[in-house]
Amino acid sequence: MYKYDDYDRNLVLERVKQFRGQTDRFFSGDLSEDEFLALRLQNGLYVQRLAPMLRVAIPYGMLSSVQLRTLADLSRTYDKGYVHFTTRQNVQFNWPQIKDVPDMLQALSDVEMHAIQTSGNCIRNTTTDQFAGVINDEVTDPRPYCEIIRQWSTFHPEFAYLPRKFKIAVNACPTEDRAAIKVHDIGLEIVQNEQGETGFRVFVGGGLGRTPLLGSAIREFLPEKDLLTYLEAIIRVYNQHGRRDNKYKARIKILVKALTPEVFAQKVEDEWQHIKDSPAQLTNEEIDRVKGFFDAPNYDTVESTTxxxxxxxxxxxxxxxxxxxxxxxxxxxxxxxxxxxxxxxxxxxxxxxxxxxxxxxxxxxxxxxxxxxxxxxxxxxxxxxxxxxxxxxxxxxxxGFATPNLNMLTDIICCPGGDFCALANAKSIPIAEQIQTRFDNLDYLYDLGEIELNISGCMNACGHHHIGNIGILGVDKKGEEFYQVSLGGCSGLDASIGKILGPSFAREQMADIVEKIINVYIENRTDEELFLDTYRRIGMTPFKERVYAKAH
CATH class of the missing domain: 3.90.480.20 (Sulfite Reductase Hemoprotein; domain 2)
Structure with missing residues (x-):
């Protein structure tokens, strides 16, 4: 994995020192709440429903055992003895005190970790396939390109105050997309052309939240040396034309949809012509240098054994x-x-x-x-x-880590929801537990096959409910917690946004509702079909009729 050099180390230490001074000034009264707000968000520090929350970056999802032990120690010393891993390969502390955060950031810097750009209108943590570098059918290891993007985007002066937050994901597997690249602001698919050269298919304008959209391909093949200059052209166009008057319409997905992907792509090409041969163009030497941090470990020759x-x-x-x-x-x-x-x-x-x-x-x-x-x-x-x-x-x-339910109905993706988040309309965690308790028979789960169930506590969609085969969204109805269900979402190569089933349900109904949905699937599936296949074949109507049927 990547190791800090003196430049990286000094950059992070300077940020820690800077934030320590800002925190001291806040507690002394020299900075108001509003003035401190922007500064703490730049360091991944939120104030949630019950306590502050510190989000720490895990670049492309990789951690060393030393870093894991540091997270454990920080959770004991400054939190309540646990951490939360997110859908974007970050880690969150849910109960730190603001006064302690500079010390936490100092301890993190000692093991080459930080909270830089985990919040704010900037380029966030670049994510990829958790099997990168070890899975058989990838084109090449995507992690070096993620690291190149991380270094380029960190404190980039042009991208410190974008119209809205910005997320990039990279996938190198032609048969499966475990990085969900089509629901990111920029999704990069590593491909090879007919000459065997490595490059990228570039998707732009994906995202979830209030207006879920799939990204559009704006370039079929981008040579690897042009990665950064082309990304820079995309974000320059976004910076110039993205809306800043309405945060709900400020994401790049809104701009791409408004302009159309074809017009947006042309604007990017026009901008790119001015900068494609700039010093940001990658060299083979730089690509090889970063790849050197991701050399394969010293695998043993494992003798076959019975x-x-x-x-x-x-x-x-x-x-x-x-x-x-x-x-x-x-x-x-x-x-x-x-x-x-x-x-x-x-x-x-x-x-x-x-x-x-x-x-x-x-x-x-x-x-x-x-x-x-x-x-x-x-x-x-x-x-x-x-x-x-x-x-x-x-x-x-x-x-308790060996429950063999990976990709099954109870392998639920879930945000912290109303138990922690100030933005949430409803709690997510109790819904997850209710469904897991109802479907606790492994033989039954295996018979059902793979089903993705995702839960979000609000429209910000941190639980990625839009791309769950079954998605559950917490909504507020006159101060009461209700839950809206969607069906047919998918984050893979054939990505799709789920469609809303109908009116929302009370919390105590949710396990029953999911069971009715599953029963429709069981009654209609063929031997080879998974849930998503059956839904796409028979459509929404049978599920809607069953769920909303009146008892006689």
Whole structure:
């Protein structure tokens, strides 16, 4: 993984020093609440419903075991002993005191972490596939390009005050999109042309929130050396033409839709002609330098053995976990392991300090001291020998991380909702627990097959409800919490925005409503169909008729 040089280190330390001074001035009364607001947001510090919240960047989802242990220690010292991993591969502390945040940022800087640009109208954390660099069918490892974008976008003077927040995601897998690039402001798909040259298909104008839209392809092939200059051209056009008079219409997706993707693309091309040969054009030397930080670890040659197959054959629970929670690795004898953070009764994405320490131990012992944070709020050990899988499973099982429900109905993506967030209209966590409790039979879940269920507490869509096969949105009706359901969303290569089922439901109805939806699927599916396939074939009407049918 990338290691700081002196420039990186000094940049982060200067920011910590600067914010410490700003915090001191705030407490001394030299800065008003409004003046401090913009400064704290630039350092990832929010004030939520019950307490401040500090959001810390995890660039493209990668963490070392040392960094994990630091997060654990900070959660014990300054918080309530747990952290929350988000859908954008960040981590949040939900209960820090403002006065302690400079000390937290100092401790984070000691292990090459920071909260820079995790808030505000700037380019946020660049995200990618949690299996980057280890999955078999990717075009190339996307992480070096994410790191190049991170370095370029950090404190870029032109992009400090964009019309609205800005998010970039990168995918390098031609068969699956685990980075959800089509619902980002810019989505980059790494491709190769007929000459075998690496480049990017560029999508612009995706996003969720109040106006969910899928990104449009504005360039089919961008040479890799032109990555930064073309991104700069896109954001310059956005900076020049994006709306600043209405924050609800300020995202780039609104601009692209208003201009049309064709007109927007032409404006980008026109702008790009002025800067494409500027010093921001990448060189092979710079690309190779950054790629050098992502060299493969020293994999062992794993001799074939019958013990692993025997363990799978003799232990059904272990076999289920291997089938559901591991993926084939590009190196023979290794597997990719996903630790599921979706045990019933624990909010999705939450991990306690002692469990963080345990994950760090697992990473050190079995996966070269590294972990990845997934878009679906789970944790990945990317490099585990198959001969070690049984030991990893036993330890993960004891810690509650081995529920073999990955990609199943109860592997719910969920924002913190009204339990924490000041923006939320309704609570999300109790809905997740209600559904997980109702569908707690693994055999039944396996029979249902893969179903993505996403929950957001408000229209900001931090739980990505628009792209869940089943999406649930908390809404406020005269001070009461209700929930709106959508169907048919998808974040993959065939991305789609879910359509609203109909009027909203009370909290106590939600498990019943989901069960009715699932029953319609069971009654109408063919043997090979997943939920999304059946929905796309039969449409909304059968689901609507069942859910809103009056009891006789």
């Amino acid at each position: 013990s692993f197959e025997e363990q799978v054959a003799s232990n059904k629970a272990f076999a289920n976990w291997v089938k559901r929670n591991t993926n084939e690795h590009k190196v023979a004898g290794y597997s990719i392991v996903t630790l599921t953070l979706k045990k019933t009764g624990i909010p999705p994405g939450d991990v306690s300090d002692d469990k963080l320490e345990l994950i760090a131990d697992l990473a050190d012992q079995y996966s070269f001291g590294e972990v990845r944070i997934a878009h679906d709020q789970n944790i990945v050990l990317a490099d585990v020998k198959q001969t070690d899988l049984f030991d990893v499973w036993k330890k993960a099982q004891a810690a």
